Amino acid sequence: MTIDSLAAPSAVPLASSGWIALRPAARSAGSSGRFRGADATRLLLPVGLLLLWQGACSFGYIGPRTLESPLTVARTLVELTVSGVLWESLVASFNRAFAGFVIGGGLGLLLGIIAGLSRAGERAYDALLQMLRMVPFLAVIPLFVIWFGVDEEPKILLIALACIFPVYLNTFSGVRNVDPKLIEAATVFGMSRTAIATQIVAPMALPSIMVGVRYAMGVALLSLVAAEQVNATSGIGYLALNPRASLRTDIILGVVLLYSVLGLLVDLLLRTAQGYLLPWHRTVIEKAR
Amino acid sequence: MPPAILSFPKSAPRPLAEDAVRLTGATKGFGQKTLFEGLALTIRRGEFVALLGASGSGKTTLLRVLLGLDSLDAGSGEVTAPRAAVFQEPRLVPSQRVWRNVLMGVPRARQSRRLALDALSEVGLGASADAWPVTLSGGEAQRVALARALVLEPALLLLDEPFAALDALTRLKMQDLVRRLCDRHTPGTLLVTHDVDEAVRLADRVLVLRDRRITLDATVGEAREGSTPAGARLRAQLYSELGVDTFVPGAADHAPHAPGGAQA
Structure with a gap:
C-alpha cells in the first residue's frame, strides 16, 4: 500500500502493512443537534407502537373490551381531570404514599445508620430484616386488615412496610462502604467519633441513601395499588381497580399512564435534589460542566 | 512479655x-x-x-x-x-471543599479560612481553596494532603x-x-x-x-x-x-551505566 491510502475512504484491514489513514472525525452539526437526533431515534419505537395500536382499534381489529384506543384513553383522562376525580384521587393517594414513605423510610434510615455504625446493631436485627425483606408484602394484607382495621392505618402501614427495606439496605451499605482509609486519616488527625460520623460518614453515605430513597418512592407508588384494594373509596389504585372500572380498559390504561408519569416525576425530583445535596459528587460536577 | x-x-x-x-x-x-x-x-x-x-x-x-x-x-x-501524616493516597473528604479539608486536624476554636488559605498558598494551591477534591489532579490532591499536615505545625x-x-x-x-x-x-x-x-x-x-x-x-x-x-x-x-545486587547504577567505573542496560 502507498501513501495514497491517506486519501482513500475505505477502512484499512488491521493486518495490512504500510500506511494507515488517520482522518479527523466528521463534524456533526453540534452536540445539541446530535442529541435531538438521538432522542428522535429513541421515540421511534413507542410512537410507532402507539400508531399501530390506534390503527388496530380504529379499523376494528381490537375491540374496546380488550383494549381501548389511545385516543379514547386520552379523552377519558381529560374527562377525569375536568370532573375533578383525577385530582381527588391523586391527593388521596399522595397523602397515603407520603405518610407511608415517611414512616417506613424514616425507620429504614434510622435502623440502617445504627446497624452501619455499630456491629451490635447489625447483630441485633440485620438478620431479621433480611428475612422480613423476603416476605411478599401482599401476603400480609389480610393480617394488616385484622390488626389495623379497614381505614387508613393498614394502607399507610403497608406502604411503610414496603419502604423500610430499600432505605434500610442502601443506608446500611452506604455507611459500611465509606472508605476505611478516610476514617483512619480522620482518626489520625484527631477527629472525634461523633465528628467522623456526622462530617464524613453521613455525607459519604448520602449517595447510597438517595438510591434507597428513590427505590422506596417507587415502591410507595406501587404499593398504593395493593393498599387501595382494602376498602378504599378514593385514590388512583382505587380508580384502576374499583368494580365499576374493571371493564373500563380506558381508565385502567389511563392510570397506568399516570403511574409512568409519576415515576418520571419522582426521578426528576430526586435528580434535582441530588444537585443540591451532593454538589461534591463526580456525577453532579460533570453535569454542571 | x-x-x-x-x-x-x-x-x-x-x-x-x-x-x-x-x-x-x-x-x-x-x-x-x-x-x-x-x-x-x-x-x-x-x-x-x-x-x-x-x-x-x-x-x-x-x-x-x-x-x-x-x-x-x-x-x-x-x-x-x-503529629501529622501524609499517606500514599490523599485521603481527602470528597464532600468538603479543599480549604475545609485542610482544617481537618485543627481544633475548632482555631479553625479559620485564613489559616487554610495560608497553608494552601504554601503548597501553591491558594487558588483551589473552594474546589471540590474530585476535581483535583493526583499531584494537587497530594499537595492538599501536605497542607493539611503542615497547617498543624x-x-x-x-x-x-x-x-x-x-x-x-x-x-x-x-x-x-x-x-x-x-x-x-x-x-x-x-x-x-x-x-x-x-x-x-x-x-x-x-x-x-x-x-x-x-x-x-x-x-x-x-x-x-x-x-x-x-x-x-x-x-x-x-x-x-x-x-x-544485580543493578548498581554508576557504582563501578569499569562498567559505565549505558542506556538500555548494555552488557559486555
Whole structure:
C-alpha cells in the first residue's frame, strides 16, 4: 500500500502493512443537534407502537373490551381531570404514599445508620430484616386488615412496610462502604467519633441513601395499588381497580399512564435534589460542566 | 512479655525538647509473622529520616505504630505531639471543599479560612481553596494532603510513600516541595519508601528495615549527589541491603551505566 491510502475512504484491514489513514472525525452539526437526533431515534419505537395500536382499534381489529384506543384513553383522562376525580384521587393517594414513605423510610434510615455504625446493631436485627425483606408484602394484607382495621392505618402501614427495606439496605451499605482509609486519616488527625460520623460518614453515605430513597418512592407508588384494594373509596389504585372500572380498559390504561408519569416525576425530583445535596459528587460536577 | 507502652502526649507541653521519636525494644508482629523485633529508633526535631524496606518488611506498620493506629507487642517509646501524616493516597473528604479539608486536624476554636488559605498558598494551591477534591489532579490532591499536615505545625511528620502514586515529573516537584517545607517547619520527619533515589534525595539519614531489624543506618551528607563517588557508594550499599545486587547504577567505573542496560 502507498501513501495514497491517506486519501482513500475505505477502512484499512488491521493486518495490512504500510500506511494507515488517520482522518479527523466528521463534524456533526453540534452536540445539541446530535442529541435531538438521538432522542428522535429513541421515540421511534413507542410512537410507532402507539400508531399501530390506534390503527388496530380504529379499523376494528381490537375491540374496546380488550383494549381501548389511545385516543379514547386520552379523552377519558381529560374527562377525569375536568370532573375533578383525577385530582381527588391523586391527593388521596399522595397523602397515603407520603405518610407511608415517611414512616417506613424514616425507620429504614434510622435502623440502617445504627446497624452501619455499630456491629451490635447489625447483630441485633440485620438478620431479621433480611428475612422480613423476603416476605411478599401482599401476603400480609389480610393480617394488616385484622390488626389495623379497614381505614387508613393498614394502607399507610403497608406502604411503610414496603419502604423500610430499600432505605434500610442502601443506608446500611452506604455507611459500611465509606472508605476505611478516610476514617483512619480522620482518626489520625484527631477527629472525634461523633465528628467522623456526622462530617464524613453521613455525607459519604448520602449517595447510597438517595438510591434507597428513590427505590422506596417507587415502591410507595406501587404499593398504593395493593393498599387501595382494602376498602378504599378514593385514590388512583382505587380508580384502576374499583368494580365499576374493571371493564373500563380506558381508565385502567389511563392510570397506568399516570403511574409512568409519576415515576418520571419522582426521578426528576430526586435528580434535582441530588444537585443540591451532593454538589461534591463526580456525577453532579460533570453535569454542571 | 512486658506491656507495650507508647505514650502520646495530647497537649502543648512537649516532653521531648530534642527528639521527635524515641523507640526502644519495639516488637510487632501479626499472627506467626514477626515484622520487627527489639527495634530502636530515634528521630530528632528537624531531622529528615527515610526508612527503606522491601514490600512486607514492616516499614508501614512501624509508621502506623508511630501514628497510634497499631500498638506494639513489646517495647516502649514516646512520640511528640502534634503529629501529622501524609499517606500514599490523599485521603481527602470528597464532600468538603479543599480549604475545609485542610482544617481537618485543627481544633475548632482555631479553625479559620485564613489559616487554610495560608497553608494552601504554601503548597501553591491558594487558588483551589473552594474546589471540590474530585476535581483535583493526583499531584494537587497530594499537595492538599501536605497542607493539611503542615497547617498543624507538626513536631513529627510521618510520610507513608506519599509520592508513590504520582507521575515521574510531579513526583520530583512534590519531593522538592516536601523537602523545602520540612526545612522551613522543622518537624522530625519519617519518610517510609521503597525508592532508594527518593530516600537519598530527601533524607538526612537513611535506614533500612530488613529481617525484623534496622540493618543499615547511614547519614546521607556528601552522598546526596549520585554523580559523586560517595553518592554512588551509598546507593550501591542501599540496593545491596535491599537485596537488589544485580543493578548498581554508576557504582563501578569499569562498567559505565549505558542506556538500555548494555552488557559486555
